[in-house]
Amino acid sequence: MTKDLLLPAPRDENADAGGEPLLEVSGLTKHFPVKGGFPIRRTIGAVQAVDGIDLSVRVGESFGLVGESGCGKSTTGRLITRLMEPTAGTISYRGKDISRASRRELAPIRSEIQMIFQDPYSSLNPRQTVGKIIAGPMEINGIEPPGGREKRVRAQRVAVMYLGKIIEVGDRDSIYTRPRHPYTHALLSAVPEVSVAGEEAPARERIRLAGDVPSPIDPPSGCRFRTRCWKAQDKCASEEPPLVQLSGNRAGHLTACHFPEEPTTEAREEDIILDPALVALEEDTSKD
Known part of the structure; x- marks a missing residue:
């Protein structure tokens, strides 16, 4: 991501x-x-x-x-x-x-x-977290914002973009823990998992998309994510989904999807792997 x-x-x-x-x-x-x-x-x-x-x-x-x-x-x-x-x-x-x-x-x-x-090569230090880097100028200049530097640093609302469109937007906790758009689920499933010594990381959903983002010169009709989505139906090709608040979403959490996902990032009964090459690779690995 x-x-x-x-x-x-x-x-x-x-x-x-x-x-x-x-x-x-x-x-x-x-x-x-x-x-x-x-x-x-x-x-x-x-x-x-x-x-x-x-x-x-x-x-x-x-x-x-x-x-x-x-x-x-x-x-x-x-x-x-x-x-x-x-x-x-x-x-x-x-x-x-x-x-x-x-x-x-x-x-x-x-x-x-x-x-x-x-410019990540010159501006980001791989030995520091993003939060530490952003808080650096406040620390150097002795700035103590209300609620502390960590609260000031925490990138409050997040919007998810795909092929020139905003497809989901909401407060950070709602987007990171209760996403509804399939593409947001796919992005979050790609975040590396880090387990602390002595603690087992919670099982998370695993989604692997096929192909790259379509060309912005000739984007797909209807929902632009439909060509890579496991939930796509005929309606997705004929109608562009509006960015609206779905039932069960927090106020201000908007999603553009005709067939939204459940609001959770917990592991599914079965992984979603749309990339044929990855499927073949994992099948070969399981035979060894």
Whole structure:
């Protein structure tokens, strides 16, 4: 599972945490034109990197985007920080639409909205946890936020992206322990398990998907995850599932799936392995 942290929102002691969101994104879209033809190059298609996403970040909140490489996380970050121009949609910061703001208009908020470019080789120390790395600047500068540094560090709500769409969003505990979208289940099942000496790690579900994320130039109809999903039915190809709150979900936990999974990550009676090569490999191993 790959993860980009997006906008740990600056705290404003005078702001009302229950008021309007600090950042609000609506219908955000970025399509990159694909050129072709000879001798005149013309637009023959588009890479749908980000395709109509909605999200909001409240004052003092940390909001994370997760998903496989190529799902649109980094492009979303570049659009919000206005390093890229959106194809469509709106970006509102502190109640002001900055979707088409000029460089001069953006200057006053540049210190509040910034991009930390993804470079794990130079920015991440493999000997430290992600939490320790993020808390480092607070420790160096003697910053003691309310509730402690650990509480401030903890990437509060999480949105799961797949092929340019947000398919599930909720508070971190709800997403990590009670996911409903099959893709979220698959992502969480790929997290390495670590057992402490003398303690046995709890049995978790095991899901292995087949193939890579489809091309954003020609994404599947309906639900974009259906071509890799073990629960896909005809409805999944003809109707795009809306991002809604399902029965039994916590408030604010939204899922886009016609046939959602049970809200648990416990081990299944039978593993879900869709990768034929992995099935063959495990069968050969069992014969030895």
